[in-house]
Amino acid sequence: MALMARPKEQAARRQELVAAAGRVIVQRGVRGLRVKDVAAQAGISAGLVSYYYPDLGDLLVDVHEHSVDRFYWSRMRLVEGVPDAPGRLRALAAGGLPSGPDDELCLTLYELHLHAARDRTHAALMTSLFDREVSLYAMVLQQGAAAGELHLAAPALDVATNAVALEDAYGLHVVARNSRVDAGRARSLLLSYLAQATGVDLGDEDPRATPVGARDAQG
Amino acid sequence: MALMARPKEQAARRQELVAAAGRVIVQRGVRGLRVKDVAAQAGISAGLVSYYYPDLGDLLVDVHEHSVDRFYWSRMRLVEGVPDAPGRLRALAAGGLPSGPDDELCLTLYELHLHAARDRTHAALMTSLFDREVSLYAMVLQQGAAAGELHLAAPALDVATNAVALEDAYGLHVVARNSRVDAGRARSLLLSYLAQATGVDLGDEDPRATPVGARDAQG
Known part of the structure; x- marks a missing residue:
């Protein structure tokens, strides 16, 4: 994975994931939030989601x-x-x-x-x-x-x-x-x-x- | 399974399941409701829960x-x-x-x-x-x-x-x-x-x- 992004890129990527997770929550509810749905919604791999948010609870917060x-x-x-x-x-x-x-x-x-x-x-x-x-x-x-x-x-x-x-x-x-x-x-x-x-x-x-x-x- | 209970017993059993499901919802939320939790809460088998409520959505209603x-x-x-x-x-x-x-x-x-x-x-x-x-x-x-x-x-x-x-x-x-x-x-x-x-x-x-x-x- 092309990781180790610079801080500014990291912040931008996190914002994308927050927006994607928000859309998933609207469709599936808080308890239905899964890494693979956030990944699909954001158009990135599940691995990359887990890199930015190892704990899905943090993404929710x-x-x-x-x-x-x-x-x-x-x-x-x-x-x-x-x-x-x-x-x-x-x-x-x-x-x-x-x-x-x-x-x-x-x-x-x-x-x-x-x-x-x-x-x-x-x-x-x-x-x-x-x-x-x-x-x-x-x-x-x-x-x-x-x-x-x-x-x-x-x-x-x-x-x-x-x-x-x-x-x-x-x-x-x-x-x-x-x-x-x-x-x-x-x-x-x-x-x-x-x-x-x-x-x-x-x-x-x-x-x-x-x-x-x-x-x-x-x- | 000792099924085919009489209507009155069926109604009583359904009431028990409704009460048990209510307690599970308090603990786990609507989306966390699973047959096995209702069964455990009611003290009966998962099979019996599914007999009375083949569709968990009906139990929720x-x-x-x-x-x-x-x-x-x-x-x-x-x-x-x-x-x-x-x-x-x-x-x-x-x-x-x-x-x-x-x-x-x-x-x-x-x-x-x-x-x-x-x-x-x-x-x-x-x-x-x-x-x-x-x-x-x-x-x-x-x-x-x-x-x-x-x-x-x-x-x-x-x-x-x-x-x-x-x-x-x-x-x-x-x-x-x-x-x-x-x-x-x-x-x-x-x-x-x-x-x-x-x-x-x-x-x-x-x-x-x-x-x-x-x-x-x-x-």
Whole structure:
């Protein structure tokens, strides 16, 4: 094998494997992840997969870490450019739900989150994403309240925690194709909760008009 | 094999296998379910497991159906004897969250629900439980509003849907041992949402004082 690649190439190869493993997880689930599927998906030999990841568990952790970061930073970016608190809340709500039942990033995250019930490392990653999302919401809520734009019906941290919990729960129904809770209904229920908790009408325009797709555009 | 058991014995044996498979799923996950583990857990031969369930997928569906029914009817029973709407909401909230990270029924349900993202039958079972739980909440909310006991801040169906979604999401954090969202915090966040949506203080007593345990007592 033409191994001993330079560090930069090694990092690039690991990234390819993380992306390939993510796709395999969407198809086969966390427990169905096998070296040969990752190899096939990445178009390299099983031996090379095992060279970069002698332990498949480490690959799983890297996939989870990568998915968590990608999801979080895309939400962060959606909020950054928006000047007013209601607009920031709308942007947050748009980025917190799957775009539809085939949203691969969300599917991967749900698979890995459930794995958290059985594994401490994955539990820590799930918690870290939850905490960061809650903080993001709490920050937007506190700033909005301080500026007099929002009137909170409960402590910002409670509203923020409930908002992220609603996203997680509805997201699961969206990817499970529950006909009663599709992406549109999930969005409208989340916005209705946020409106109720902030005293501000957050509207309910077509989710496709808001930058959910921005998440898919970046790697 | 001493097969050809009478229908009544067959039903009893199937129930044993469903219970055994539930315990295996808690330990190994849905994808880790194997005939030999169910056999070992039930204390019978693998051949006998295959006699009753030639297709392991059918056993999985029976476990899901059984878990959904058990969870739903225990919630129904918790509500039945309570005379006032705030009390019924408290009873619902108590029965909708895992008692702790080792709540086996909830762990089984989460495993099978996630399976829903890949399988239509399991998706239908997940949706049926969600719908029934939402209906139960909606009924309590509507009755309470009609009696002037509750003052709803949003349509009963929206509040009911959000409440069940919060339970599902926080339940997952509880079983994943998220230190920020344990059973107590989950309960208090859910009650705070319900209080906000109904205009009624629902208190926040110790969950152990309420009949969550009633669910575990029945088979």
